[in-house]
Amino acid sequence: MFLRVLCILLLGVLGAKASFFNKTQAAIEEAIYLPKPIPAQCAARFNSVKPISVLMVADNGTFSGTSEAVFVLDLLQSQNQAPAASTPCQDLYTGTLFGEKVVLAISGIGPEAAALCTTYITACAELVKDFIYFGTSGWSAQTGGILNAPSSCAAANGPTTRTRLGDVAITPYSVNWQCKLASWTEQCTGFPNVCTYPIEEAGPIVTSLYGQCIFSQKTSANTALSDELLAATRSSQFAANALLLQPSFNATILPYETEYFATTTAGTGVAYPPFPAYTGPAILDYTQAAELDAQFFFSGTPWEMVGRNYTAQTLNLANGGNLTQYDVKIVNAEEGVGVSAALDLYNSLEGVPEIKYTFVRGASDYSYQPPYKTGPGTWAESATPAANFDTQYTFAIQTISTVVLTTFQLRCLAVGNSASACAYTLPALP
């Protein structure tokens, strides 16, 4: 009797131990091999059993008053909004765009929010056809800037390729502007002369100090996706769609642009003549632009010079060229480094389907006010014209939406639909 009880107790203890071990083992396995959503969960997440295109933006309108998603969202058919508590993205819609299944996500502003929302997408990579992040950005007024330190402070650079607000960069590359080691006295050593190159002790190449700052990995999948969008901007459909933006450009951007370059002309003594009539945005490709990200909303020629240097370094790593700060413009945004960190890391895993991606950034503002000469080699910046973020951001959102929508229009035509079935007009703002 006693023996039997002991045996049962022992068996019970052993049994408990065995099942405890089994549970622990299972938990360890789950922790090492993160549980993936099963295909049915991914299909529910994206509302599709076939691969979808991901379109992602940052701002729901919190900053400029206009959501970066507003125009695409308006054309999204069979729309379904995911419950807020079901996704780390600020907002996530599923639907069809010109007959193609898409997910339109608003990540929220900043690289962390963008990376988290992107990770939610990578968990279901089997269902992702491609990934386009689009949004607004601050640009140099022209290639190589109006001023360059140290070597061209005696006279302003004459007109090179100037930026008109609404111009668009299409590139899979990004770099973190924040990655710099310098003291305040080094960085601002030339103050108040804005024709000064800020001194730094280390820049974005030094990963031991900052982690990865430069995302310049050249993959054929990413450049192929960028090439598809670039080809769309050279199509007759794009020319027609973009020309429709002329009244909007004339009403909101032209007076500002005219004043900006007239002030630059007056302040530099160098002529920056008026532009021809607006017919659509100029497009920069991935040999000319990388997204320069910062969580410091900077303005001013010195910061912009550093940005051009980082942009040149990134493009040289990506494309093997020999560019300097004299050869590029900055395209200053926030989220690219977060998206690239998430996607490059995901794509480097073994045995997963690669997600191809690119960024589409529209010029919503100039990254410095018009400079004027205060003495031999010394410069300051005007307070005018005053930027109007509301109208300028809205216009940039119109041009980048036109790039994205024309790409889908062409995909719609490519599968044999009629021109009228694939046509669209950019919706009016709600």
Ligand SMILES: *[C@@H]1O[C@H](CO)[C@@H](O)[C@H](O)[C@H]1NC(C)=O
């Ligand atoms: C662990 O659980 C499995 C069933 O899931 C069972 O076959 C096995 O015997 C258990 N192992 C131990 C040590 O109890």
Ligand SMILES: *[C@@H]1O[C@H](CO)[C@@H](O)[C@H](O)[C@H]1NC(C)=O
């Ligand atoms: C944008 O998202 C934030 C955070 O979820 C929310 O507080 C805000 O109301 C949203 N704004 C708009 C215009 O939807």
Ligand SMILES: *[C@@H]1O[C@H](CO)[C@@H](O)[C@H](O)[C@H]1NC(C)=O
């Ligand atoms: C816009 O302004 C240009 C001059 O820059 C002019 O040629 C064109 O006709 C204007 N278009 C509209 C629709 O007002």
Ligand SMILES: *[C@@H]1O[C@H](CO)[C@@H](O)[C@H](O)[C@H]1NC(C)=O
């Ligand atoms: C870069 O510039 C240097 C100096 O001008 C030149 O010697 C070199 O050939 C260039 N390299 C490339 C890849 O263009």
Ligand SMILES: *[C@@H]1O[C@H](CO)[C@@H](O)[C@H](O)[C@H]1NC(C)=O
């Ligand atoms: C960037 O600036 C550093 C000095 O801070 C310089 O050594 C380097 O050559 C510059 N690189 C480019 C690509 O302009």
